[in-house]
Amino acid sequence: MYNLDLNIVSTLILSIVLYLFGNFLTNKIxxxxxxxxxxxxxxxxxxxxxxxxxxxxxIVNVSMNTLLMPYFMSFFFTIVGLNVSFKLLKKGGKVLIIYWLLCALLGFSQNIITFVSSKLLNINPLLGLMCGNISMEGGHGYSLAFGRTLESLGVTNACSVGFASATLGLIMGGIIGGPVAKILIEKYHLKSSSIHKKNKSAVISSNSSILDINETLFFEQILIVLVSMSIGSALANIINVYFHIVVPSIVGCIFIAVLFRNFNDKAKIMTMDFKLLNFLQELSLGMFLTMALMSIDFFTLSSLFGPIVFIVICQVLFIVIFTTTLAFRALGKDYDAAVMISGMLGHGLGATPNALANMGSITNKYGHSQSAYLVVPLVAAFLLDIFSIPCILFFINILT
Structure with missing residues (x-):
């Protein structure tokens, strides 16, 4: 069998080609x-x-050099932290807090489900944890970040299990979100109270127009991200070494980035262009996810496919019951609540884009929900990390 070894540059080229290929297939299929x-x-x-x-x-054995992957990952999560503003909490009001707490409870419950399932299936609970909050609410990004941490602790195939679970969750979240909300709306005869039907860009815009930037502005944003990355990684390392608490470097990056963002909002020491930062965030996300997924070893993963599917099915059944009973009632049992439920099913099993897509399918048919489009993206894209990261770290350190 021929051995094909790709160096760091060849791996980067391949990841870009695969990203473009994936984009092509997504647009065509x-x-x-x-x-x-x-x-x-x-x-x-x-x-x-x-x-x-x-x-x-x-025929061929392919090996790749993914040395750049953790840097792309840290870059991405640092910008996630830079997007978190404490002022956002004031805009959402009571509903935002309730939705936030519900998502936190969901994440904790997902980890309990994986722990119980791991015991039943007789697999390593830490490996099973990759099918919980890490891959469900956390998606592929958390799967890589915490998967690498668990692999450093001796848990083999953690990243691969996380990716497989996140992919299954992403698909299920996209399939069930709209239908579940539709059933709630029609069962309780819910109506939209908003006169707006199509305006969904008030909170998060997907406009991909050409950025208006110059060299100075570009390097200022890069400097902010890299300095936050460096300090955050050093902080995480200090906590790991001196306090013997498992903390991935991305946690330190997010923490420092959040502190800088909110300090800079008041001090105005540097200009922050969030349109440019979000563009850089998308680039880094695309690169580290492509590198991570193209290097999955399906040979070693095949023996774990059964347990992964079982745990994900348990997660899907639980979130449907959770959202249609407790969450729907807590959010007001109205039209806005039903739309938010479709969003929770999307990002609770997959990712924020899933949530927005689910809500879009509902609001296009039944009418706009201003409350849902304010609350769900803020919690799913930014605020949920404040609960999710400590929750995941708690379970990792308890089970280690």
Missing amino acids: YILNKLCIPSPVVGGLTFSLFVFILEYFK
């Missing part, structure tokens, strides 16, 4: 577009399956 499957997931998994076939028939 309706079901991928409908379910909002990210381009890195499509491109990366397609290549991983292709490599699996080549290795299965003993």
